[in-house]
Amino acid sequence: MWEVALIYGFVNSVILALTALGxxxxxxxxxxxxxxxxxxYIFAGFASWLLLNKLALPFFLSAAIAVFxxxxxxxxxxxxxxxxxxxxxxxxxxxxxxxxxxxxxLFRYLGFSGFEYTLPVFTDGSLLIxxxxxxxxxxxxxxxxxxLAIGLYLFTHYTKIGLAFRGIAQDEHTALSLGINSDRIAGxxxxxxxxLAAVAAILILPRGTIAVNDGYDVLINAMAVCIIGxxxxxxxxxxxxxxxGYAQIMTDILSGPHWKMIISLIAILLILVVKPSGLxxxxxxxxxxx
Amino acid sequence: xxQKRKERIDRGIKAxxxxxFSLNSFREMLYVAVPPLAPVLLLIILPLVLPSYWQKVLxxxxxxxxxxxxxxxxxxxxxxxxxxxxFFGVGAYIAGVSNKILGIPIWIDLPLATVLGGLICTVxxxxxxxxxGVYFSMVTLVLPLMLERIxxxxxxxxxxxxxxxxxxxxxxxxxxxVIVFVTLFALFAFRRLVTTDYGLxxxxxxxxDRAVMSVGINIYWMKAQALFITGxxxxxxxxFLTHVYGFVGMPSFALDYSIxxxxxxxVGGMGTFAGSFVGAFILxxxxxxLRGIGGLRIVLYSFFLVVFIVALPExxxxxxxxxxxxxxxxxxxxx
Numbered sequence: 001m002w003e004v005a006l007i008y009g010f011v012n013s014v015i016l017a018l019t020a021l022g023x024x025x026x027x028x029x030x031x032x033x034x035x036x037x038x039x040x041y042i043f044a045g046f047a048s049w050l051l052l053n054k055l056a057l058p059f060f061l062s063a064a065i066a067v068f069x070x071x072x073x074x075x076x077x078x079x080x081x082x083x084x085x086x087x088x089x090x091x092x093x094x095x096x097x098x099x100x101x102x103x104x105x106l107f108r109y110l111g112f113s114g115f116e117y118t119l120p121v122f123t124d125g126s127l128l129i130x131x132x133x134x135x136x137x138x139x140x141x142x143x144x145x146x147x148l149a150i151g152l153y154l155f156t157h158y159t160k161i162g163l164a165f166r167g168i169a170q171d172e173h174t175a176l177s178l179g180i181n182s183d184r185i186a187g188x189x190x191x192x193x194x195x196l197a198a199v200a201a202i203l204i205l206p207r208g209t210i211a212v213n214d215g216y217d218v219l220i221n222a223m224a225v226c227i228i229g230x231x232x233x234x235x236x237x238x239x240x241x242x243x244x245g246y247a248q249i250m251t252d253i254l255s256g257p258h259w260k261m262i263i264s265l266i267a268i269l270l271i272l273v274v275k276p277s278g279l280x281x282x283x284x285x286x287x288x289x290x
Numbered sequence: 291x292x293q294k295r296k297e298r299i300d301r302g303i304k305a306x307x308x309x310x311f312s313l314n315s316f317r318e319m320l321y322v323a324v325p326p327l328a329p330v331l332l333l334i335i336l337p338l339v340l341p342s343y344w345q346k347v348l349x350x351x352x353x354x355x356x357x358x359x360x361x362x363x364x365x366x367x368x369x370x371x372x373x374x375x376x377f378f379g380v381g382a383y384i385a386g387v388s389n390k391i392l393g394i395p396i397w398i399d400l401p402l403a404t405v406l407g408g409l410i411c412t413v414x415x416x417x418x419x420x421x422x423g424v425y426f427s428m429v430t431l432v433l434p435l436m437l438e439r440i441x442x443x444x445x446x447x448x449x450x451x452x453x454x455x456x457x458x459x460x461x462x463x464x465x466x467x468v469i470v471f472v473t474l475f476a477l478f479a480f481r482r483l484v485t486t487d488y489g490l491x492x493x494x495x496x497x498x499d500r501a502v503m504s505v506g507i508n509i510y511w512m513k514a515q516a517l518f519i520t521g522x523x524x525x526x527x528x529x530f531l532t533h534v535y536g537f538v539g540m541p542s543f544a545l546d547y548s549i550x551x552x553x554x555x556x557v558g559g560m561g562t563f564a565g566s567f568v569g570a571f572i573l574x575x576x577x578x579x580l581r582g583i584g585g586l587r588i589v590l591y592s593f594f595l596v597v598f599i600v601a602l603p604e605x606x607x608x609x610x611x612x613x614x615x616x617x618x619x620x621x622x623x624x625x
Contacts, residue, residue: 033424080600081596081600084600084601085599085600085603089423089424090370090423090424090427091599091603093372093424093427094370094372094552094556094595094599095595095596095599095600097372098549098592098593098595098596098599099592099596101545101549101588101589101592102589102592102593102596105586105588105589105592106586106589109586109589216435220432220435223428223432227428256443258439258442258443259443261439262436262439262440262443265432265435265436265439266436268428268429268432269417269418269429269432269433269436272418272421272425272428272429273417273418276421276425
């Protein structure tokens with residue numbers, strides 16, 4: 001049993017990190033709200049399903065197009081909604097949350113629910129680790145998750161665009177004076193974050209059916225990971241994913257799946273009460289509480 | 291090319307009626323009296339003339355207007371809540387449990403749930419009083435979800451089934467007039483409250499909390515009081531609707547009760563309470579008239595929310611108020 005907990009806890013942690021990467025890039029690293037994140041995740045799932053089943057495209061092509069479409073949706077949301085309220089944090093949050101609600105509830109209204117809405121796995125079969133079977137899809141998730149997390153760290157520390165993402169969060173005026181077009185960079189950041197949400201959706205959704213309610217859970221999980229890890233810290237995201245990931249699996253084993261989601265909620269509350277800047281967060285330590 | 295700009299001049303009556311009160315004709319008195327009297331007369335007459343289905347719509351409109359006003363009040367203290375459903379749900383469950391299990395009659399149950407609900411919500415949110423801005427919003431977004439899941443997971447208070455068979459009001463007119471009078475009372479009380487010294491301190495906390503601290507006012511105590519007032523109003527809404535429907539369950543923590551008051555306040559215009567009132571009386575009947583679209587309700591509210599936040603952040607009420615009190619005309623710009 002402990003072996004199962006160890007292995008599935010690890011997989012669950014990587015899944016959490018993967019779902020949180022895009023949100024962390026947008027909200028944590030560049031300081032732009034994207035509370036339509038869960039909706040982007042579900043949008044990517046349904047877009048890829050539609051391309052796959054209605055237009056009969058090959059899976060990897062449909063997945064790639066879905067990722068591109070989601071990034072485009074993010075960019076459009078930035079251009080037509082976020083740009084107008086940029087800097088008014090509360091308005092940003094409410095507006096993006098509203099956009100997310102529109103997308104999710106529209107899918108619900110159009111009747112996108114049921115067992116036929118599944119995405120295919122990348123490769124069938126499973127692998128025996130110790131005495132536990134782990135299917136190849138989870139191996140894929142772990143592999144891609146680790147690569148993306150490392151890639152994101154390198155991207156935000158060693159490329160010009162990545163550094164600009166961090167720059168506009170640290171001090172927008174200084175960034176402007178150094179020739180960074182902060183509006184354009186913020187838009188890129190929302191688009192990249194949405195794209196990452198789509199990648200996570202393509203990888204994770206084959207494990208079950210695509211359900212609209214997952215959109216809310218994804219948003220809460222991503223928020224939990226980012227807040228606990230600390231805004232602006234890539235290492236914090238990984239650390240927080242492992243904390244919550246193992247905590248979730250342990251509660252699942254010890255007291256049933258109902259309590260699993262409550263763990264992230266309690267974790268958000270606890271960390272906000274005790275240390276709102278998160279475990280490893282550096283930004284905004286002075287602004288967030290009095 | 292000659293450039294023009296829009297010139298806005300206050301009407302003479304506005305300047306006189308603002309603080310001097312030298313009104314010297316019936317016309318001027320009407321100018322001052324009509325805006326506050328209109329909603330009062332409207333709400334008192336409506337329950338008498340509406341058919342029974344639209345009476346229910348009126349009740350839910352009033353409930354959402356109350357929730358929107360309480361949201362507006364909390365925003366005025368600098369705390370932006372994304373989860374009015376917390377207040378609503380807590381009140382609903384207290385009313386349901388105390389009526390069904392403890393057998394407390396309605397007329398004791400309503401005030402009990404109001405005050406107790408306010409207290410519980412204040413205690414729940416006390417640890418995060420220090421948080422500002424978006425962090426406070428996140429906590430309020432998370433709390434109702436968490437309570438909902440806890441009810442589901444632990445199976446307490448009826449679990450996923452909820453509690454049914456709660457006593458309803460016996461007379462539909464009593465039912466309507468209770469909520470109508472509470473709504474009107476809340477509307478005028480809130481408007482009065484924010485102009486008193488107490489209200490000014492609350493407003494100052496929003497504008498600059500450190501300055502308020504530095505003059506020796508305990509802002510956490512003030513914030514807790516504001517939360518208690520909001521919690522009481524929200525809990526009353528929950529308790530009241532529980533008695534109307536005779537049911538309380540997990541839907542009491544649903545997103546509807548968080549997002550609709552927010553939309554109503556934003557559409558109507560924040561900071562005036564009358565705006566929230568107007569917003570609720572536009573949105574709820576509208577969605578009821580478009581009942582055929584059923585599941586699209588939340589989509590509709592969110593759509594209005596986004597459009598108004600982006601395109602007309604001042605809201606309908608401020609717009610109407612300006613048109614009512616000012617002349618506007620185009621004048622040429624002096625070079």
